[in-house]
Amino acid sequence: MNSLQPDAAIVCSNLTRRFGDLVAVNDVSFQVSRGAIFGFLGPNGSGKSTVIRMLCGLLAPTSGTAALDGIDVVSYPDRVKPRIGYMSQQFSLYRDLTVDENLSFYGSIYGLNREQLQRRKAEVMEVVGITSQRSQRAGTLSGGWRQRLALACSMIHEPGILFLDEPTAGIDPVARRRLWDLLFELSASGHTLFVTTHYMDEAERCTDVGYIFLSRLIALGKPSELKLLPGVTPPDTKRIEIVTDNPTTALQVARNLPGVRSSTFFGEAIHLLVDRALEPSGISQVLSKNGIHVNRINDMSATLEDVFVSITEQLEVGDDV
C-alpha cells in the first residue's frame, strides 16, 4: 500500500494530530495519484476535517509528514499554498461582495496581474457556469450557486489539487449532479480532487476512497477492490437482493431464517448476507408462505456501504469496548 508512486499528488505518512489528550487523527497514511478523485469518508468527528486542515497547511501535525506535489507541507507551507485550492464545508465567501468581486479578491491574493485576472475570471466563471450572475452579491445566491462560486474561487489561481470539504452538503439533487459532472471534467483535465462526503452514491463515483473511523483510516483503495475484500463478503457467504412489495415484513421474516447473517433495507428491496449454501428458491418459498410476494430475487455484489458497515462492525467486535 505504501509503495511510492512517483506521480502521487498527495502523499501523507503516519499523520497524527493530538489536541491535548484527544487523538483526532491517528497514524493515517495514504497516497492520491494525479488526476484521481479521492473520496474521503467517515462519520462526523472522525477526523476528516482535521486531515484536510493538515494537508492544507492550516494545522501542523503532531507527528508524521504530508507532501503535496512532492513538497513538504509542514516545512514549506508558502510553496504549497499556491498549488492547492480549498473549498470549506461552510460557505465562506464575502456575502456583501459580488461574484465578480469575490473572484477578483481571491485572484489578487494569489498575485494574479490584471490581464491574468481577467482571463482566469472569465475561464472559471465559464467552467462553473456562473457568468450571467457575475454582478450579483454572493449572499443572494442559492445554495447550489454558492457552491459553484466557492469552487470557482478555489480554482482562480489554477491549482493542481483541490480540497473540497462536503461540497454537496445541503444542495438540491440537480445541483449536486451538476457539481459532480463538473468534478469529473476537472479530474479529466488533470486536476487532483480530494472530496469528503457523507453520500455513499458519491463515494461510488470516486476513483479511490478512504474511510476514517475513530481517528484511524480503516479502509483505503479503489471501490471495486474494496468490495472484493474477504472481510466484506466472507468466502462461505454471498449477498442476495430481494425485490418485494412488502419489504418491512420480508425483512422481519428473512432476519430469523437460519443461514442469514445480516439484513438491511434498500428501498423496495432487502439486502441479505447469507451462507453460500442457502438457495434463493428456499428463501423465496418461506417468504411466500408468509404471504409476501417476491418480485425478483438475485445474487449481488457488495456496495460501498456494505464495505464500510462490515469493516466498522468487525472493528467494534474486535475492540473490548
Add this chain to the structure above:
Amino acid sequence: MFRGLKAIADKEFIHVLREPSTIVFALFIPLIQLIIFGYALDTDVKHIPTAVLNQDQRTASRDLIDRFAATQYFDVVEYVGSDQALRDEIVSGRAHVGIKIPPDFSGKVARGTGSQVLVLIDGSDSQVASRAQSAALSLGLQFSSEIAGRTSTPLIDVRPRVLFNPDMRSANFFVPGLVGIIMQIVLMMLTALSIVREKENGTLEQLLVTPVGRFGLMIGKLVPYAVLGLLEIAIVLIFMWTVFAVPIHGSILLLAAVAPVFLFSGLGLGLLISTFAQSQVQAFQASFLIIMPSVLLSGFVFPRESMPALIYPITTIIPVTYFLEILRGIIIRGAGWNELWQQVFILIGLGVVILSIAAARFQKRLR
C-alpha cells in the same frame, strides 16, 4: 510577509462602503455623542434650588437672601416656617440647599456681636454640594468684611485669575477630551469587529489557505479603519470648532501631525481584542472592559491627580490619558512640541507595545 495587503485593504474598503451601519457607527454616532456630551456634560453648577427659613424677617436678613440670589448659584424657590419644613424640602428633592436665618439676626449684625446662619446642603450630588458650600462660605466672608470695615483694606488680597478658559466653560474642557474618547471607542470596536466577523463567517480560514502574508492580512485590515479614523478626527474637530465654538489656541498643524500617533494604540487594541474574541458578542464585551477605564480613569471626567495611589498607576498605561493631555494642551492651553513631546513619545511607545503584542498573538492564532 506583506503579500495580499492591497487586495485585503481594497476588499475592506468595499465592506465599509457597502455596510451602512459601519459608516453610521464611524461617523454619525461620534457626532451624536459629541452633541450629547458637549451640551449635557456641564459641570458649571448654577441655579441650585434653595429653600429659606427666615426667623428674623428684618432688613439685614432680606439683604442677605438677596445676596445669595445675586450670586446666580442659588435660586430661592420656597420660604418655609419651621426647621422640620426646611429639612423636608431637601429630603423631598425640591431644594438642594436650605438657609436658616435665626431670630434677631439683624439686631446682632447691627450690634456687631456676630450671628450664625445655618446653610443645609444636600450631599447626594457631590458637585452641587461642593459648589454650594464654597459659594456660601465666600458670600459670608465678603458680607462680613463689608459690614465690619468698609474703609479698611484687607491684609492679604487674594486675586485668582483663570488662565486659558476664563469663562470656565466646561465644553472647552470636555469636548477636546471627547475627541480622544470617541476615536478610541470607534477605532477599537470597528477593527475588532471586522476581524472577528471573518472568524465567525469562516472567511478567515479560507484566507489562511491562500498565500496571504501575515502582515499583509493584518495591515490590510487596519488601513481602511485608520483612514476612517483620520476622517473622523477631522470631522469631530471641525464640529468642535464651529458648533461648540471651542477655540484652538495651539497649532492645528501640530494637532494634525500628532493625532495619527494615537491611531496605533486604538487599532492595536482592536487587533488585540480580535485575537481573544471568537464571536462579535465577545468582542463587544471585551471592548467595554477597555472603554470603562478609558472613560473613567484617563482624566476625561475626573482629574487623575485625585485618584487613589492604587489606581493611579493604571491611569498611566491607558493610551487615551496621553492623547487627552495632548489634545487639551494644544487646544486649550496653546501648548507646542516643547511642552508635549514627552506625551507624544509615551503614546508612540504604548502604541508599539500594544501593536507588537497584538501582532504576535495574531500570528500565533494563524498557526
